[in-house]
Amino acid sequence: xxxxxxxxxxxxxxxxxxxxxxxxxxxxxxxxxxxxxxxxxxxxxxxxxxxxxxxxxxxxxxxxxxxxxxxxxxxxxxxxxxxxxxxxxxxxxxxxxxxxxxxxxxxxxxxxxxxxxxxxxxxxxxxxxxxxxxxxxxxxxxxxxxxxxxxxxxxxxxxxxxxxxxxxxxxxxxxxxxxxxxxxxxxxxxxxxxxxxxxxxxxxxxxxxxxxxxxxxxxxxxx
Amino acid sequence: xxxxxxxxxxxxxxxxxxxxxxxxxxxxxxxxxxxxxxxxxxxxxxxxxxxxxxxxxxxxxxxxxxxxxxxxxxxxxxxxxxxxxxxxxxxxxxxxxxxxxxxxxxxxxxxxxxxxxxxxxxxxxxxxxxxxxxxxxxxxxxxxxxxxxxxxxxxxxxxxxxxxxxxxxxxxxxxxxxxxxxxxxxxxxxxxxxxxxxxxxxxxxxxxxxxxxxxxxxxxxxxxxxxxxxxxxxxxxxxxxxxxxxxxxxxxxxxxxxxxxxxxxxxxxxxxxxxxxxxxxxxxxxxxxxxxxxxxxxxxxxxxxxxxxxxxxxxxxxx
Amino acid sequence: xxxxxxxxxxxxxxxxxxxxxxxxxxxxxxxxxxxxxxxxxxxxxxxxxxxxxxxxxxxxxxxxxxxxxxxxxxxxxxxxxxxxxxxxxxxxxxxxxxxxxxxxxxxxxxxxxxxxxxxxxxxxxxxxxxxxxxxxxxxxxxxxxxxxxxxxxxxxxxxxxxxxxxxxxxxxxxxxxxxxxxxxxxxxxxxxxxxxxxxxxxxxxxxxxxxxxxxxxxxxxxxxxxxxxxxxxxxxxxxxxxxxxxxxxxxxxxxxxxxxxxxxxxxxxxxxxxxxxxxxxxxxxxxxxxxxxxxxxxxxxxxxxxxxxxxxxxxxxxxxxxxxxxxxxxxxxxxxxxxxxxxxxxxxxxxxxxxxxxxxxxxxxxxxxxxxxxxxxxxxxxxxxxxxxxxxxxx
Numbered sequence: 001x002x003x004x005x006x007x008x009x010x011x012x013x014x015x016x017x018x019x020x021x022x023x024x025x026x027x028x029x030x031x032x033x034x035x036x037x038x039x040x041x042x043x044x045x046x047x048x049x050x051x052x053x054x055x056x057x058x059x060x061x062x063x064x065x066x067x068x069x070x071x072x073x074x075x076x077x078x079x080x081x082x083x084x085x086x087x088x089x090x091x092x093x094x095x096x097x098x099x100x101x102x103x104x105x106x107x108x109x110x111x112x113x114x115x116x117x118x119x120x121x122x123x124x125x126x127x128x129x130x131x132x133x134x135x136x137x138x139x140x141x142x143x144x145x146x147x148x149x150x151x152x153x154x155x156x157x158x159x160x161x162x163x164x165x166x167x168x169x170x171x172x173x174x175x176x177x178x179x180x181x182x183x184x185x186x187x188x189x190x191x192x193x194x195x196x197x198x199x200x201x202x203x204x205x206x207x208x209x210x211x212x213x214x215x216x217x218x219x220x221x222x223x
Numbered sequence: 224x225x226x227x228x229x230x231x232x233x234x235x236x237x238x239x240x241x242x243x244x245x246x247x248x249x250x251x252x253x254x255x256x257x258x259x260x261x262x263x264x265x266x267x268x269x270x271x272x273x274x275x276x277x278x279x280x281x282x283x284x285x286x287x288x289x290x291x292x293x294x295x296x297x298x299x300x301x302x303x304x305x306x307x308x309x310x311x312x313x314x315x316x317x318x319x320x321x322x323x324x325x326x327x328x329x330x331x332x333x334x335x336x337x338x339x340x341x342x343x344x345x346x347x348x349x350x351x352x353x354x355x356x357x358x359x360x361x362x363x364x365x366x367x368x369x370x371x372x373x374x375x376x377x378x379x380x381x382x383x384x385x386x387x388x389x390x391x392x393x394x395x396x397x398x399x400x401x402x403x404x405x406x407x408x409x410x411x412x413x414x415x416x417x418x419x420x421x422x423x424x425x426x427x428x429x430x431x432x433x434x435x436x437x438x439x440x441x442x443x444x445x446x447x448x449x450x451x452x453x454x455x456x457x458x459x460x461x462x463x464x465x466x467x468x469x470x471x472x473x474x475x476x477x478x479x480x481x482x483x484x485x486x487x488x489x490x491x492x493x494x495x496x497x498x499x500x501x502x503x504x505x506x507x508x509x510x511x512x513x514x515x516x517x518x519x520x521x522x523x524x525x526x527x528x529x530x531x532x533x534x535x536x537x538x539x540x541x542x
Numbered sequence: 543x544x545x546x547x548x549x550x551x552x553x554x555x556x557x558x559x560x561x562x563x564x565x566x567x568x569x570x571x572x573x574x575x576x577x578x579x580x581x582x583x584x585x586x587x588x589x590x591x592x593x594x595x596x597x598x599x600x601x602x603x604x605x606x607x608x609x610x611x612x613x614x615x616x617x618x619x620x621x622x623x624x625x626x627x628x629x630x631x632x633x634x635x636x637x638x639x640x641x642x643x644x645x646x647x648x649x650x651x652x653x654x655x656x657x658x659x660x661x662x663x664x665x666x667x668x669x670x671x672x673x674x675x676x677x678x679x680x681x682x683x684x685x686x687x688x689x690x691x692x693x694x695x696x697x698x699x700x701x702x703x704x705x706x707x708x709x710x711x712x713x714x715x716x717x718x719x720x721x722x723x724x725x726x727x728x729x730x731x732x733x734x735x736x737x738x739x740x741x742x743x744x745x746x747x748x749x750x751x752x753x754x755x756x757x758x759x760x761x762x763x764x765x766x767x768x769x770x771x772x773x774x775x776x777x778x779x780x781x782x783x784x785x786x787x788x789x790x791x792x793x794x795x796x797x798x799x800x801x802x803x804x805x806x807x808x809x810x811x812x813x814x815x816x817x818x819x820x821x822x823x824x825x826x827x828x829x830x831x832x833x834x835x836x837x838x839x840x841x842x843x844x845x846x847x848x849x850x851x852x853x854x855x856x857x858x859x860x861x862x863x864x865x866x867x868x869x870x871x872x873x874x875x876x877x878x879x880x881x882x883x884x885x886x887x888x889x890x891x892x893x894x895x896x897x898x899x900x901x902x903x904x905x906x907x908x909x910x911x912x913x914x915x916x917x918x919x920x921x922x923x924x925x926x927x928x929x930x931x932x933x934x935x936x937x
Contacts, residue, residue, distance in 0.1 A: 050933035076841040083839025094834045111844035113548040232910050239918050272929040287914045
């Protein structure tokens with residue numbers, strides 16, 4: 001499903017100063033698998049996520065998703081790949097606070113300009129799934145933290161992506177909301193989604209439905 | 224020198240075009256020389272980003288350029304009030320030696336820019352972006368044409384002499400004149416009409432045969448045969464005057480601005496006709512282009528044919 | 543091109559504009575002010591030009607003046623007969639008229655002489671000839687004045703008659719026979735009509751002389767030909783055709799609005815820089831937003847399109863607003879302050895309303911001078927935004 005082959009990623013800070021974020025990483029994630037990437041901040045786990053999402057390109061090596069080499073996609077096609085395959089759950093929800101719940105959720109669909117009934121259909125599906133239907137027209141700014149979290153997850157799922165990527169999803173949540181999130185995660189896993197989570201929150205360790213925990217340290221995977 | 228607010232507006236926009244055009248040109252050269260989609264180097268990555276800017280600039284110039292072209296004709300019409308002897312844009316175009324070349328260059332450039340955009344749209348549909356080098360190469364050439372257009376326009380406006388008497392379209396477009404334009408009046412009207420309608424018949428024929436190269440070529444010929452027949456024959460029916468042949472006057476309000484419709488139909492029809500032959504395209508797109516081309520060419524022929532027919536019904540005679 | 547308009551994207555763009563309240567407000571304010579000023583200037587000049595054009599239209603087609611030592615001089619009345627013989631000339635009349643300076647009120651009157659049996663070269667004079675008995679005006683030494691003129695005289699307590707001061711210092715008393723209806727306001731405030739004999743007496747003009755000769759030509763196309771023929775017979779004359787006047791008016795106004803345009807370009811340039819600067823300075827908030835959009839699958843082209851919608855909506859809105867304000871300012875409130883700049887050419891103390899002229903071309907002109915330039919200023923900043931590294935959102 002997801003394959004990282006000999007990935008090296010360096011960031012050029014300036015001409016003489018390079019930072020190696022990933023160093024010859026090999027990783028395979030199977031379909032329907034839930035993988036937790038553990039490690040301190042700066043260890044390279046976020047870089048792995050951004051490579052899987054084709055948000056950045058490796059310095060060398062290949063990223064292959066569904067037998068498609070995505071590490072060399074032109075920018076526009078990388079976006080299309082994300083739109084169709086990846087659902088993103090960010091650290092701080094990353095919603096647009098002045099828009100309504102509905103407008104936030106359909107954001108990934110906007111550039112496609114689909115017919116109104118398709119939008120309504122997709123919106124209703126995820127709004128129901130994540131229990132936010134009753135707040136569809138509320139402005140996001142006025143919602144509680146838990147509601148905002150559900151909106152963010154609904155947005156990530158609006159295109160019914162095969163892969164979900166979560167970057168420190170509980171970093172800014174209190175314990176109750178974090179546990180909430182884990183329950184939602186359990187449901188998503190049941191839908192046979194491939195899920196990759198980068199976190200250093202101990203709540204995720206030793207969960208019964210996590211397939212694998214991978215330690216990332218200094219740009220290398222420690223098995 | 225003539226400096227009406229309209230001319231000044233055109234010159235300001237030209238300056239902006241030139242500024243952005245030069246940026247696009249420099250980037251195009253870079254991309255043309257160093258583009259390598261397989262490379263993962265930082266420089267290729269920057270080029271990819273810059274290709275977006277270049278395409279945006281070219282789109283911008285084209286989108287403004289088309290209405291500005293109409294505004295340009297509008298402006299010429301207005302200047303014709305100031306120039307002694309001129310009745311419409313034709314007189315102004317003729318007022319300097321540059322006018323005719325500028326006009327042709329403008330039309331050519333609109334075709335080229337439109338072609339570029341079609342190519343660009345096709346290019347970004349494919350992951351391997353097969354036309355990137357070609358399209359920026361084309362822009363490098365187009366840039367020089369475009370800049371010469373801008374320069375020529377500046378020269379034309381600065382060399383119009385208000386006090387000089389110019390020709391009115393009545394003398395420019397008449398069989399008695401000696402200019403190059405007037406030589407077309409030597410062609411027999413019947414022959415011309417056979418050519419015009421025959422040409423159109425070929426377009427229909429190749430449309431059904433789906434011969435895309437022949438279709439494109441007959442569209443190319445159609446541009447010429449339509450304009451000539453418009454001047455020599457159809458124009459007189461628009462004006463209902465056997466001696467008035469001007470291809471500009473019907474752009475004025477007296478004729479309900481019908482000229483803009485006529486030229487728009489002709490441009491869209493022939494442009495998509497050319498595209499079928501000159502741009503590689505997916506099958507459904509080709510069929511779509513065929514249809515657009517056919518539809519607009521058809522409307523053009525209908526519209527122009529209606530003028531003499533209505534005239535005949537109303538007056539019972541031909542001009 | 544082929545896609546239908548993306549309502550959701552427009553909605554998003556409008557939201558984005560509203561989100562940045564102070565920035566958007568600033569842009570709309572400055573932009574509206576600029577288009578408002580520019581449109582107003584064009585509207586005013588168009589209206590004045592229209593008023594002048596219609597004045598010029600009431601003027602004779604050709605005026606023949608004698609020039610001596612570079613100055614306007616009285617012309618021989620005999621010349622009329624010679625001009626009448628030129629083919630194409632349908633009428634020629636010797637005019638006797640002049641400016642009379644009324645020191646008390648500090649104004650100039652145009653004093654014009656007419657005669658009963660000649661063809662009148664002006665509509666309003668035709669009306670006078672049919673309304674008043676010209677022979678009576680002649681015998682009783684009286685005059686017909688415009689409304690404005692009558693009021694001016696009234697203010698100086700001349701109700702029944704008016705005393706003209708002749709060149710030798712003696713007074714010439716002329717009765718006010720009535721008021722005529724003028725075609726334009728300029729005319730009403732300015733013109734006095736009386737018999738030619740009375741004017742000759744007031745200005746001390748010889749019987750055989752006239753101020754100038756006006757010529758009527760049946761076919762307007764033949765005017766240039768007639769002009770050249772008159773020039774041939776009388777090389778010592780200056781010949782003015784109404785066409786010439788129109789062209790020079792047009793030039794004067796194009797020149798005046800050209801100066802404004804030059805000022806406008808400078809402010810536009812400044813504006814361009816400000817916009818460039820404003821749209822380049824991205825807050826971390828905005829960067830984050832673009833990052834999110836790209837992460838959830840917006841293409842660079844989508845972001846560019848959204849940015850284009852934003853700048854088009856905001857600039858077109860401000861343009862419409864500016865044009866709307868200027869409509870109200872010029873045609874409802876009669877353009878206070880600005881009008882004076884353009885009407886300041888005369889000491890006639892004339893006042894007139896700006897007639898409503900709807901000119902599509904002006905709207906296009908202002909459009910081309912504002913919206914595309916604004917959009918141009920946002921091209922590079924938008925591109926920078928759209929190609930930002932998106933992976934920053936997950937770092």
